[in-house]
Amino acid sequence: MKQYKVAVVGATGLVGGKMLEVLAERNFPFSEIIPAASEKSVGKTVTCRGEWTVVSLQEAVDRRPDIALFSAGASVSKQWAPVFAAAGIYVIDNSSCWRMDPTKKLVVPEINAGVLTPEDHIIANPNCSTIQMLVALWPLHQKYGIKRIVVSTYQSVTGSGMKGIAQLERERALDSSRCAETAGASDAGGDCGDACAEPLEKALLPKAYPHPIDLNVLPHIDSFLEDGYTKEEMKMVNETHKIFDDYSIGVSATCVRVPVRGGHSESVNVEFTRPFDMKDIRAALESAPGIVLQDDPASNLYPLPLYAAGKDETFVGRLRRDTSVPNGLNLWVVSDNLRKGAATNAVQIAEYLIGSL
Numbered sequence: 598m599k600q601y602k603v604a605v606v607g608a609t610g611l612v613g614g615k616m617l618e619v620l621a622e623r624n625f626p627f628s629e630i631i632p633a634a635s636e637k638s639v640g641k642t643v644t645c646r647g648e649w650t651v652v653s654l655q656e657a658v659d660r661r662p663d664i665a666l667f668s669a670g671a672s673v674s675k676q677w678a679p680v681f682a683a684a685g686i687y688v689i690d691n692s693s694c695w696r697m698d699p700t701k702k703l704v705v706p707e708i709n710a711g712v713l714t715p716e717d718h719i720i721a722n723p724n725c726s727t728i729q730m731l732v733a734l735w736p737l738h739q740k741y742g743i744k745r746i747v748v749s750t751y752q753s754v755t756g757s758g759m760k761g762i763a764q765l766e767r768e769r770a771l772d773s774s775r776c777a778e779t780a781g782a783s784d785a786g787g788d789c790g791d792a793c794a795e796p797l798e799k800a801l802l803p804k805a806y807p808h809p810i811d812l813n814v815l816p817h818i819d820s821f822l823e824d825g826y827t828k829e830e831m832k833m834v835n836e837t838h839k840i841f842d843d844y845s846i847g848v849s850a851t852c853v854r855v856p857v858r859g860g861h862s863e864s865v866n867v868e869f870t871r872p873f874d875m876k877d878i879r880a881a882l883e884s885a886p887g888i889v890l891q892d893d894p895a896s897n898l899y900p901l902p903l904y905a906a907g908k909d910e911t912f913v914g915r916l917r918r919d920t921s922v923p924n925g926l927n928l929w930v931v932s933d934n935l936r937k938g939a940a941t942n943a944v945q946i947a948e949y950l951i952g953s954l
Contacts, residue, residue, distance in 0.1 A: 600628035601951060604662040604686070606677065607669030608632030608643050608651060611758050612691055615940035616666050617645040619909075623944060626951070633657035634669070658684055664950065666943050667691060682718035687950055689943045695721040696836060703839050706945040707887045708735045713946075715954045720946055725938025726750050726829065726852065727836040730863055732911040732937070733930045736885035737878065738841060741869035741924070745847035748833065751855045751862040752818060753902060754810060756934055761805040765856055768811035810856050818852040827852060860902025861934040869924040875916065878926065882913055887937070892916050900931035908933055909941045 603620065607613035609632070620627065630649045633656070634641075641651045654677050657665070664687045667674050671694040678688045678695070695701040702712050703721045705728055713720065723731075730748060737743070754761035806815055819828035830850040838844045855862075882890045891900050892914040900912035912931045919925025932938055 598626050599951070600626050601664060602629045602631060602660070602662040603627045603947070604631040604633055604657045604660075604665040604681075605643075605645075606633045606654060606657065606665055606667045606673070609634045609638045609641060610668060611755065611762075612668040612935060612939045613666075614643070615935045616668060616943060617643055619936065619940045619944045621646045623948070625944060625947065629662075631657050631660050631662050654680075657681075658686070662686055664689065664947050666940075666947065668939065668943075678719050686718070687947075688719045689722060689946050690719060691722040691939050691943055693724070693832070695719055696723060696832070697839065703836060704946050705731055705735075705840055705942060706949050707732055707885070709840055709842070710946070710949045710953075713949065713954065722939065722943045722946065723836050723840060724829070724832040725756060725932075725934040726752060726850075726861055726863065727833050727840070728938050728942055729861060729911045729930050729932035729934075730833065730865060731837060731840055732885075732887050732932075733865070733882070733913045733928065734867060735841075736881045736888070737867070737869070737873075737926070738843075740877070740881055741871045741873050743841075743843075743846050743867055744870045744924075745849075745868040746837065747849045747866040748851070749864045750818075750833075750850070750852045751857070751864075752852060753855065753857040753859050753861055753934060754805070755859045756818070756854070756861065757805040760803070761810070761854075762858065764805045765810050765858065768809055772811055806854065810854060813856065815854040816851065818854055826850075857902055859933065859935065860905045861932060861938060862900070862902055863930040865928050865930055866919060867926050867928070868919075868922050869926070872924050873926070875918060878916060882916075887911055888913055890914065900929055902931050902933075905931045905933050907936070909936050911937055 605616050630645045632643045632649050632651045633654050634651050638651050642648045665681045668691040671692040674690045674692040674694040681688050696703050701721050754765045829852040833850040834848040837848050889910045889912050899914035915929035917927050
């Protein structure tokens with residue numbers, strides 16, 4: 598089997614590290630890993646079936662990898678993806694930079710890998726919340742035609758990177774210490790007073806979120822737009838249209854950050870253009886690639902982010918007909934956002950490239 602040189606740009610970050618992990622786990626046929634990151638990380642080592650030394654982005658280009666997996670943010674992708682592509686390197690970019698560029702393909706391999714051609718040297722990886730929803734809906738869209746989607750997401754702090762994890766962990770530690778202090782004051786017959794009421798905001802800078810995330814739920818992911826939606830919500834709208842190549846589908850999204858360390862969950866309501874039978878819905882999901890159906894209410898079986906962790910599949914359950922509209926269906930969709938929502942999807946695109954182009 599041919600071996601490939603693979604660069605991972607942003608190799609020391611949360612998703613970059615997961616890309617290295619997925620490459621090793623899926624036995625991707627690489628002869629060399631070229632981890633690249635900012636100057637402050639040059640010289641560090643990372644592991645992927647062996648140890649590899651982090652280099653600068655320019656050195657990564659000079660070493661001419663066959664494929665470069667990018668997860669270093671939109672600004673880095675905008676500057677460097679064209680440089681890699683000009684050197685004949687296939688770039689698979691996890692940032693938002695190229696997703697809505699009409700000249701770039703936006704790919705979920707189970708759905709539309711066939712749109713790729715040898716000329717596509719910059720390929721966009723979709724948003725994590727979009728990927729898992731569309732993996733679940735694609736086999737149903739093919740059979741019944743989707744008219745409208747209403748989705749509410751429950752997205753973990755890993756979607757905000759290391760900063761989100763750090764804020765949640767600091768807040769949990771602070772809340773625990775306050776509980777202990779309050780219990781001590783109560784046992785002593787006293788009152789913890791103003792110390793216990795000090796706003797978390799003052800204690801936890803720098804923050805990923807404008808409010809506490811521990812013991813809280815934030816209906817706010819990414820920045821707000823003039824119409825009141827957030828960028829995250831509009832990503833789900835626009836990316837659905839582009840990936841399905843169907844701009845007639847109505848999509849309404851509400852994206853919410855929850856105090857879960859990993860794994861995104863989604864409540865999805867979909868209205869089809871054609872009638873369906875529930876047994877056929879189940880059969881379509883059970884036979885579709887990348888989906889695991891977990892739907893047995895009698896046994897309390899339904900997808901949970903805790904058990905999706907470390908897995909590449911999209912888990913679907915809580916299937917039930919929506920009787921309030923014709924041809925309506927409710928489902929619950931869960932996936933590991935760092936894997937299928939980012940790293941695994943990118944590696945799957947790379948696998949398609951080496952197998953088909």
